[in-house]
Amino acid sequence: MKFGTMSSLQKVLALIAIGASLAALLSPLAMIGETTVSTLSHPIAMTFALAGLATIIRFKLKFSIAFDGIMSVLGIWGIMVILNGIDKASFGFWMLLVAAWAFGWLYIERLSNVTGLNVFLTRLIGLITPVFFGIWILVLWEAITRGANVPFVLLPPPSMVWVKITTSLSILWADFQQTILKAVLSGYVMGCGSAFLAAIAIDRSPFLQRGLLPVGNFVAALPIVGMAPIMVMWFGFDWESKAAVIVIMTFFPMLVNTLTGLTVATNMQQDLMRTYAAGYWQTLFKLRLPVAAPFIFNALKINSTLALIGGIVAEFFGTPTVGMGFRISTEVGRMNIDMVWAEIAMAALAGSTFYGIIALTERAVTFWHPSIRAG
């Protein structure tokens, strides 16, 4: 490992940490009831601020990288403890937050500049960075909403959302089943599957190419807010109507991408098949579909997001009393914003998992493609 000297960005971050610590020491920390508490009278705040100020000696001595990480984590812990005992944050609290945040940034910045590591450690650092970043977003969210007393309906702190998630698991699970497992997955499979078959039918028959493609275009242009109520009329209140909306939304991207993918085999690759006297289906399965795979996966990825949006929004237009979209629309009306955020968190988690599975499958299937084999 090589530490190297501090870059100018690192120097600026170190100065911010020191300056903010000094500013925190000299200013009021927070309000408890009507009384103002100074940083010097709060043992945890004072210890952290003094430690932060003492890091000024880093311009003479070399600090290990882990030191900045530990300072940042201690800062997070201190901030959470302080938050629990106060009513409203003052200038000193925000300065402590800035100092802890500067230590965190410094830690990541120094980590990413370390050279000469083995593969495992490089991967580990690649993992630490987004995790650390994610934690800090939550910390800032928590500290700002609670420290500044942001009204609950505008933005609840993540801790409250978490409590809501853990206490309403059964409701969330029911919504997840209704929206994701029933509507989204079946709509996605039917939409992508039928578009794929339609693409092959169009490829087979020039007549369909002229007839079906404009229809596909037209369907793609239909607005979801207009289609959803009509689908409810046609297929009833339950998940079937939501799946129908998703089919409409996902059909066109899949159709167009598959059709484009089917045209990318080069003349030479096609001639080769011709010299073997290969039939249409042999050429399709052994040449044209493999080269189309990157396009098809592109559509599958686009559609995974579209299907989730479609499934949730379609529930705004009539649904049984279960489902993520239903829950969001009713809980907003009842000002239960923490429940809305719990549903949003679940949608985000489900969406990224969905997308991640498809992206991983793509890597496995199109391992040969230059864009993937390079990395």
Next chain:
Amino acid sequence: MSKDASPVVSAKKLSLTFETNDGPVHALSEIDLDIAKGEFVSFIGPSGCGKTTFLRVIADLEKPTGGEITVGGVSPEEARLARAYGFVFQAASLYPWRSIEKNIALPLEIMGFSKSEIQERTRRVLELVDLDEFGKKFPWQLSGGMQQRASIARALAFDADLLLMDEPFGALDEIVRDHLNEQLLKLWDRTNKTICFVTHSIPEAVYLSTKIVVMSPRPGRVIDVIESTLPKDRSLDIRESPKFLELAHRVRDGLRAGHSYDE
């Protein structure tokens, strides 16, 4: 006439005209040519002389617009459907999602060979082109010369008697090319196939062929057909011999004659 004596490829007054926006292009004009079994025929000429087009007509990848051509006694289409030839393209054109082994198995899968036969044949042709250790590799993990060797193995896998090669070594450097030429001759000697070989390198044509067809462009036609006087067993050193230089000289003269009206 016995079956062996009849020509593998026989063209009579064969013509092909492409209709383009700038008017008709006479790619082939009244070609008369017989290729006997076991011959190694090179087609040489400047670009646009129709040498590749002629090869593609034999392979039924282009349809002639005049004259007659038979391949193995039948029409090119029947010959193609009977899988009577193997074709090697300018680029290796291996499918990147298949390993070398699987690429070679591709025509065999299409032609419905059994699993065990596919394995056996794949192994044999890989040995033939000296790639036995690279069967599990993917095309993009191999050098250009190795890729082209694999594509030759693929064309050999189903054992067609006729091998059509369209400038297969054109994109390779001189040293690799020499090496592959030498190997190709050995392979031809061992398998006793008929080979049609398109090239624009005079030494390559003279070194490889038993018959050299010199062509000229606009319209694409045959200027000279040279029967090689070189012995069948040749090493690369033969290129320094007077006989070789004499043949090369005649090819060059033919090419010049075909070109003269152009300049």
